[in-house]
Amino acid sequence: MSAKPNSLVTHLSPPPIPSVHAWSRDYKGDRGPLIDLSQAVPGYPAHPAMLKLLGEAAASPAMTGYGPIEGEDVLRSTYALHMNEVYETSVHSANIHITAGCNQAFMCAAIALAGAGDTIALTNPFYFNHDTTLSMLGIKRTLVQCDAAHGFLPDLASAERALAAGAKAIAIVTPNNPTGAIYPAALLHELFALCRHHNAWLILDETYRDFLPEDYGRPHGLLSEPGWEETLVLLYSFSKSFCIPGHRLGAITAGPRLIEEIAKIMDNMQICAPRSAQVAVAAAIPLLADWRAGNRQEIGRRAQALRRVMADLPGWEIGALGAYFAFIRHPFSDLSSSSVAERLAKQAGVVSIPGSYFGKGQEQFLRLAFANAETASISLLGERLR
Known part of the structure; x- marks a missing residue:
């Protein structure tokens, strides 16, 4: 009988970000460049x-x-x-x-x-x-x-x-x-x-x-x-x-x-x-106080760009949106949030996090870290989500 590691750790799921990135490796690029809205990372370089x-x-x-x-x-x-x-x-x-x-x-x-x-x-x-x-x-x-x-x-x-x-x-x-x-x-x-x-x-x-x-x-x-x-x-x-x-x-x-x-x-x-x-x-x-203030304004512009995209997408709804993230209700009631996120990554080149990763009762939602992407990339989401 072999020794076993700590069960409080072994029962946890693998880290979520690598799991959704794995889906994107199957994207063929036919819709254009990959749009990664998974992990919250600054969408512009350090000063x-x-x-x-x-x-x-x-x-x-x-x-x-x-x-x-x-x-x-x-x-x-x-x-x-x-x-x-x-x-x-x-x-x-x-x-x-x-x-x-x-x-x-x-x-x-x-x-x-x-x-x-x-x-x-x-x-x-x-x-x-x-x-x-x-x-x-x-x-x-x-x-x-x-x-x-x-x-x-x-x-x-x-x-x-x-x-x-x-x-x-x-x-x-x-x-x-x-x-x-x-x-x-x-x-x-x-x-x-x-x-x-x-x-x-x-x-x-x-x-x-x-x-x-x-x-x-x-x-x-x-x-x-x-x-x-x-x-x-x-x-x-x-x-x-x-x-x-x-x-x-x-x-x-x-x-x-x-x-x-x-x-x-x-x-x-x-x-x-x-x-x-x-x-x-x-x-x-x-x-860098002024630089950070400018970035705050830029993130606000990206939030507004996503609001404009979502307003033209029948069936998709904004549950909440602010700062770095949007929690978006998808229209596929017969599919789990993981299934929707996987298809988006593989077929549309949009990487998001399934709502189910954030607790029970969130299957109808996806998390989009919109601050990662420039407004030009966000404007492409309408066609990709459609």
Whole structure:
């Protein structure tokens, strides 16, 4: 009898992005170039100044050693100042912990807030890496329902039931992955109040925060709530805004007491996030502000291009759309979302993610990461989906 690996890992499905890319290998190219709307990656290159900063930092001998577990002081302080500008509040470097990407930020937060056998609530649909992270940690998952008829916003009654049943935290993503739905500030405040009432945590993943509509204003006022540190954990990724997903850099904003706990986790997981990228991003935050604002406008144009395409497609409907993603209802009621996505990849050269990858009840939907594609490519989707 042979030894067996951890069953909490072996029962998981293979990583989803490679599986949909495999379908596209059968595309013959007869409809034109492949349009990849699967993984959320910046659809334009990093700024030359960003590349220069990365190169200079990577060439420094000082960056070859271990750094502070919580992150480089220069990035923690610079990002705290940036947070204060975005949220019109006052956080400090002691509230910031730098991680190797936002997926790691979520894993650190989950470990810090719940143990094996505890429960964390996710939305349905959910970001699949949040679900698999909880599964491999032995943390139970319960779901907060998001009704398609209401733009996939979390249902407060469902959230109340999850917390009343003992969930240690509710984890949400806004702007949302996979749907693109933007959760209004008032709704976030109600979820925060519910979590506070039940002595639970609100984990708020804001990976796509920098791609809110141009005139949106501050995302919410939760960081101005007295005692927010006892209820709220914010997650962020530098990958999309600075076009550096390969450098793996994210951030956690929380109370200093929780930051201390997360440092224990990071010391065992990675010791410190990539150092040269931290130094480079600290310089790029003020330097590339105008460039990032221009990219925000460009993503808005791509969103409008997709809206125009969908308006002319009988049977196809937008469930939700915002920031990087659109959750699109397909018209083939007799087919699974995997079947539709596979056919689109193989026959039409459009790579998307089946709705079923994001939870039960999502078979009629596909996720399109429209920010990956230029508006010219998005305009081709009408004929391809038809």
